[in-house]
Amino acid sequence: MAEPPVVSAANIEDWDRNAAAYVAQSSDFDNPIYQQFQTVLWECLGDLRGREVLDVGCGHGWLSHAFQQAGARVLGIDGSAALLNYARATFLGVDFVQHDLATGLPPIDRSFDRVVASMVLMDLPELGPLLAAIRRVLRPDGRLIATLTHPCFFNYPRRNDPVTGRPGRLVSGYLRPRVWRVDTFGGHNHYHRSLTDYVEALRAAGLVLTRLYEPAHRLNPDAADAEDWATIPVFLLIEAAPFPH
Numbered sequence: 001m002a003e004p005p006v007v008s009a010a011n012i013e014d015w016d017r018n019a020a021a022y023v024a025q026s027s028d029f030d031n032p033i034y035q036q037f038q039t040v041l042w043e044c045l046g047d048l049r050g051r052e053v054l055d056v057g058c059g060h061g062w063l064s065h066a067f068q069q070a071g072a073r074v075l076g077i078d079g080s081a082a083l084l085n086y087a088r089a090t091f092l093g094v095d096f097v098q099h100d101l102a103t104g105l106p107p108i109d110r111s112f113d114r115v116v117a118s119m120v121l122m123d124l125p126e127l128g129p130l131l132a133a134i135r136r137v138l139r140p141d142g143r144l145i146a147t148l149t150h151p152c153f154f155n156y157p158r159r160n161d162p163v164t165g166r167p168g169r170l171v172s173g174y175l176r177p178r179v180w181r182v183d184t185f186g187g188h189n190h191y192h193r194s195l196t197d198y199v200e201a202l203r204a205a206g207l208v209l210t211r212l213y214e215p216a217h218r219l220n221p222d223a224a225d226a227e228d229w230a231t232i233p234v235f236l237l238i239e240a241a242p243f244p245h
Helices: 006-017 019-025 032-045 062-069 081-090 128-137 195-204
Strands: 052-056 073-078 095-098 112-118 138-149 158-160 167-169 178-182 188-192 207-213 235-242
Touching: 006 019, 006 081, 006 188, 019 081, 032 112, 032 138, 032 207, 032 235, 052 062, 052 128, 062 073, 062 081, 062 112, 073 081, 081 095, 112 128, 128 138, 128 195, 128 207, 138 207, 195 207, 195 235
Parallel strands: 052 073, 052 112, 073 095, 112 138
Antiparallel strands: 138 235, 158 167, 178 188, 207 235
């Protein structure tokens, strides 16, 4: 296998360095990002008893463990050795493998009913190798379920509407792919792509979009502007299936 690109290696170093902060802030079902997706995510997953599930970008493994507890046979893959050390020590009985997802997937001798990519696609410098590899291991009736930041609204500066005074986002340069350095969990690269970029990447890999969900953004419910911000989604869930041969 070719050496991973330098930018990908640097990204993995970020997550190794940020592992403790990430685990502390994203470790269970109280995770506020997960709560925005919870109902629809599990609708897409369906009954996992006896199913094969691949968790790509599994991080410290808590979702992999949740899938296992729901009856699935789970394989978790992540690029960060530090996060996987936590996963292996905490969630026994789940198989965890280290691999740079920007290069695709490691050799896998099984196929999957569900592939989950929870908050990972926007952190990868390349999508093609991973999506193509996912397509190869998905069963004909399988599904890819991915959650990610919403490219239309995430990270754009907040601005009040000059007419109504209501909260909004100042969106500029949306169609231009960019790399943003965001400070979440201690700092890491975020790869901005348009919705077209994501859908075309799925199509190129032989996957077709079957569901798109934009959850209401949850803030402190007591905040005066919480209702307005709830109308501007910061995250996105997509479900995709293999094109029929």
